Amino acid sequence: MPSQPPGPLTWPGADPGPPVQGWAARLGVRMEPPALLLLQLLQSGPGGVLGALKALPRLRAGGSERPFCWGPFLEALSREEPVLEGPDRRLELKPLLLQLPQLCQRNLLSLLLMVHTELPKSGLLLLLQAAKRDSNLDSWIWALGELLHRELTTDEVTKEASPLTKGCQEQLQSLCRHIGRGLRTLDLEVTENRGTHRPGKRKKEPEGEPEGSEKDVLFKRPRSLEGKEKIEEEEQQLQERTTGEQGSAVCGSRESPQRTEGSSDQPILEAAVMRADDRQHEKLVEGKELPKAIKDRVPRMLELLETEWEGLEGTPPLELQFLHECSPSQLENLCSKLQLSQLPDTALLQFCNRLLALSPDLSCSSATILARNLFLEQVLSLTASASRLLRAAMTAFSARYPHPVCSGLLIPALQAAGSGPTQTELLCCLLEGDTLEADLLVLVLKQILELPWREETFIVMQSLLGRQMDLSPENFSVLVQKLSLEGLAAANSVGCAKLVLTVVTKYQDQITEAHKVCLASAVEFNTTFLKKPLQAALRRLTS
Secondary structure, three states, X not given: OOOOOOOOOOOOOOOOOXXXXXHHHHHHOOOOHHHHHHHHHHOXXXXXXXXXXXXXXXXXHOOOOOOOOHHHHHHHHHOEEEEEEXXXXXXXXXXXXXXXXXXXXXXHHHHHHHHHHHOOHXXXXXXXXXXXXXXXXXXXXXXXXXXXXXXXXXXXXXXXXXXOOHHHHHHHHHHHHHHXXXXXXXXXXXXXXXXXXXXXXXXXXXXXXXXXXXXXXXXXXXXXXXXXXXXXXXXXXXXXXXXXXXXXXXXXXXXXXXXXXXXXXXHHHHXXXXXXXXXXXXXXXXXXXXXXXXXXXXXXXXXXXXXXXXXXXXXXXOOOHHHXXXXXXXXXXXXXXXXXXXXXXXXXXXXXXXXXXXXXXXXXXXXXXXXXXXXXXHHHOOOOOOOHHHHHHHHHHHHHOHHHHHHHHHHHHHHOOOOOHHHHHHHHHHHHOOOOOHHHHHHHHHHHHOOOXXXXXXXXXXXXXXXXXXXXHHHHHHHHHHHHXXXXXXXXXXXXXXXXXXXXXXXXXXXXXXXXXXXHHHHOOOOOOOHHHHXXXXXXXXX
16 A cells, blocks of 8 residues: 555545546446446536435436345455556456546545445445555545445544654654644734733843843844754743743732733734725725726716716717726726616617727626626616617627626626526526637637526527537537536426436537437436437437
């Protein structure tokens, strides 16, 4: 077993391996679809453990005649299977567990550690023995295996022993020594300040003590840490001085009853924290404060906007060139003062036309702020289909500033809890138009894949994928994994079934055998009338 300590708790350095390629196709002939789907969920990312844990009850219930069972699953992972290894592609026998991608192995052991009380002990011990056959076992996999072994063993000595390696224990002890040394130094400095910062008094230095004496050097040495001997000497001095301070504090408490243990520097520290918070608040307010030249224009702009609301002719156009001079926080403040989110549709369209006439174009951050303030609240407050004027304003603005519209309107609208069929219809119209280019649609797709999905999300995704986007193999694999997970969680959703059918029919050239197995596992639990058409479409696919 390796002696190095485990790495950080997240998996950024893990080798994720192929998402659904290669290994999944090999395992597909050795495992039932529910077991393979569980591995696909574990491979989906750092959140794969939570996804697999949520899916377990449905997998064990079984959507068909083949429910998931832990015993055969653990036995299959422990069984040795032939695999080509090394640059010379030599044939070796290797447990299926060690043929999984590293991320999948880590998440699998994390899941087993969470549910080990429900699993057969013999199967878990067999799996741990299989894991130990790898001479270059990943540090995190080794650590998780050790923790799982501690839960299974009845040996009290093993249970009480630390799961940390010797090297990790030494590093941790060294870190604690450094932290403790710094805390003692800080405590001594606070004790000194109690005597030197009393209101109305100032502690005089002894006349015979020259500048740069031992007391001055004492607090500077721990910052340099110039050698072990100096460190030991400083610790001894700190201990002696702390003991002396404690003795004098006891005597002082007898002589002066007013000085109790509670009369520490707490009020001074609280006052310092309050002053720091006030300064930070002042900086935030100053950053949002509009310059005087812009602030003086606000009443006139409100007046002109009101005339546009009333549709008066012959009014002078709004001068918006100064928007280039506003910082993002100032622009947010200006939008709030102008109440842009409450503009009627006529004024909204006219204001957008004035914005589009600006030269040069607005920055991406400014356009994003304006898109959010102009459209987001308008869209979320809709109770009926959007008016022609609102659609025209959104289309014109997204044609000039597509990225800001996506980040300021599309994604926030999909995340909003109040989004419903009316909002979904408007967003689909925006996606199905010609204003958004192909690369931007891919960017929107990647952002949607990171969101939690609802029924409205399936409809938006179907409009997005209906445009026959050019997806890379990596993006398509992530999409298939997300569909597998959502297909399991939304087994009775017609929208989810339609989305899977869209992927199977329009992107069949990109579907590999591994993708087919993954999708078939999710379709197996579908309860809608589209289950049989989906299964038929999957059977017609050619690898």
